[in-house]
Amino acid sequence: xxxxxxxxxxxxxxxxxxxxxxxxxxxxxxxxxxxxxxxxxxxxxxxxxxxxxxxxxxxxxxxxxxxxxxxxxxxxxxxxxxxxxxxxxxxxxxxxxxxxxxxxxxxxxxxxxxxxxxxxxxxxxxxxxxxxxxxxxxxxxxxxxxxxxxxxxxxxxxxxxxxxxxxxxxxxxxxxxxxxxxxxxxxxx
Amino acid sequence: xxxxxxxxxxxxxxxxxxxxxxxxxxxxxxxxxxxxxxxxxxxxxxxxxxxxxxxxxxxxxxxxxxxxxxxxxxxxxxxxxxxxxxxxxxxxxxxxxxxxxxxxxxxxxxxxxxxxxxxxxxxxxxxxxxxxxxxxxxxxxxxxxxxxxxxxxxxxxxxxxxxxxxxxxxxxxxxxxxxxxxxxxxxxx
DNA sequence: TCCAACGACTGGACACTGTCAACTTCCACG
DNA sequence: CGTGGAAGTTGACAGTGTCCAGTCGTTGGA
Numbered sequence: 001x002x003x004x005x006x007x008x009x010x011x012x013x014x015x016x017x018x019x020x021x022x023x024x025x026x027x028x029x030x031x032x033x034x035x036x037x038x039x040x041x042x043x044x045x046x047x048x049x050x051x052x053x054x055x056x057x058x059x060x061x062x063x064x065x066x067x068x069x070x071x072x073x074x075x076x077x078x079x080x081x082x083x084x085x086x087x088x089x090x091x092x093x094x095x096x097x098x099x100x101x102x103x104x105x106x107x108x109x110x111x112x113x114x115x116x117x118x119x120x121x122x123x124x125x126x127x128x129x130x131x132x133x134x135x136x137x138x139x140x141x142x143x144x145x146x147x148x149x150x151x152x153x154x155x156x157x158x159x160x161x162x163x164x165x166x167x168x169x170x171x172x173x174x175x176x177x178x179x180x181x182x183x184x185x186x187x188x189x
Numbered sequence: 190x191x192x193x194x195x196x197x198x199x200x201x202x203x204x205x206x207x208x209x210x211x212x213x214x215x216x217x218x219x220x221x222x223x224x225x226x227x228x229x230x231x232x233x234x235x236x237x238x239x240x241x242x243x244x245x246x247x248x249x250x251x252x253x254x255x256x257x258x259x260x261x262x263x264x265x266x267x268x269x270x271x272x273x274x275x276x277x278x279x280x281x282x283x284x285x286x287x288x289x290x291x292x293x294x295x296x297x298x299x300x301x302x303x304x305x306x307x308x309x310x311x312x313x314x315x316x317x318x319x320x321x322x323x324x325x326x327x328x329x330x331x332x333x334x335x336x337x338x339x340x341x342x343x344x345x346x347x348x349x350x351x352x353x354x355x356x357x358x359x360x361x362x363x364x365x366x367x368x369x370x371x372x373x374x375x376x377x378x
Numbered sequence: 379t380c381c382a383a384c385g386a387c388t389g390g391a392c393a394c395t396g397t398c399a400a401c402t403t404c405c406a407c408g
Numbered sequence: 409c410g411t412g413g414a415a416g417t418t419g420a421c422a423g424t425g426t427c428c429a430g431t432c433g434t435t436g437g438a
Binding site for chain 1: 423424425
């Protein structure tokens with residue numbers, strides 16, 4: 001067993017619960033009981049009930065950054081599209097983490113992931129872009145990715161437009177409807 | 190006093206709490222105490238602790254639909270841009286409602302608001318658009334609006350790109366960077 | 379070798395929460 | 409009248425987060 005086996009056990013158990021039933025019914029005591037330890041044991045690994053959310057968030061942002069980096073590295077065509085796909089893909093594969101990462105009470109950073117996005121935007125807009133343009137386009141891309149991910153993970157989108165069979169193809173179709181991907185191939189007006 | 194004064198009092202109080210501190214610390218008993226009634230009184234107006242979220246959600250979707258309808262009616266230029274602005278504006282003005290409306294355990298409809306969006310998309314794409322195109326563009330617009338609203342309401346965006354002074358102008362700048370607004374003015378390729 | 383410190387964990391206690399149940403009040407309507 | 413139901417009351421219960429005082433086993437000096 002590792003040096004802090006219980007910590008990871010409880011963390012995984014919490015993520016699984018959140019992925020299935022959301023963060024609301026999550027009970028510290030029940031996690032402890034499921035792990036076969038006393039109700040106070042988790043407090044030696046997380047300061048708070050709040051603390052477990054921070055831990056999940058940190059783990060999540062590390063995984064997201066990894067997914068984004070891999071997507072760019074293996075992207076054959078447009079890096080912006082690859083970034084969008086990886087963001088939505090991560091959210092769908094790791095709902096438990098994604099649901100926690102952007103909680104307003106957490107103010108987690110995810111700095112590396114954000115910097116990656118800014119870099120891609122900066123390259124795609126070229127050297128003449130103003131700071132405001134970069135800011136606006138970065139926000140547009142993040143918003144699109146985050147909104148699509150949220151609406152898919154939380155369910156309202158499929159409740160409206162019906163079930164989606166091929167998620168990757170769907171994300172690509174949605175991206176195509178916006179002007180956010182493959183900017184470099186387009187003639188400047 | 191109205192016929193169900195306590196109901197609205199508790200509802201407003203709950204919305205205010207959620208807008209400030211999020212839905213997590215919301216306590217039925219504390220709401221009752223704040224309203225000056227016994228801890229069981231709210232149960233005569235909401236079946237559950239859950240029920241209050243449904244009530245807030247319904248109220249919120251009615252307000253959102255109203256805001257969208259008004260925005261389209263008074264839009265001088267592009268209805269898609271007006272829709273986006275009204276969506277984000279609603280989220281910022283009514284964080285308490287917005288934070289609740291899309292909870293995965295709620296499956297609230299918001300059917301009228303969605304239909305309004307689809308109508309605007311259908312008109313903007315013209316009569317030759319396929320169903321998949323309409324589906325994709327509707328999703329793109331909803332995602333952009335929802336993502337931007339969520340990132341603004343929950344805070345991570347301003348933590349990254351710095352404080353935003355003029356929200357309306359910012360939303361317009363972001364919309365411009367996406368290809369989602371003012372489609373009708375563009376020449377077909 | 380001993381012993382002190384320490385991290386992981388246990389169990390008890392407390393205030394607080396959601397919710398079930400039985401009771402009172404009061405007003406509308408036959 | 410009276411009777412039924414809606415609104416509100418108090419009491420009780422299990423479950424929860426968290427503070428506090430312990431109990432182990434290990435480990436690092438002396």
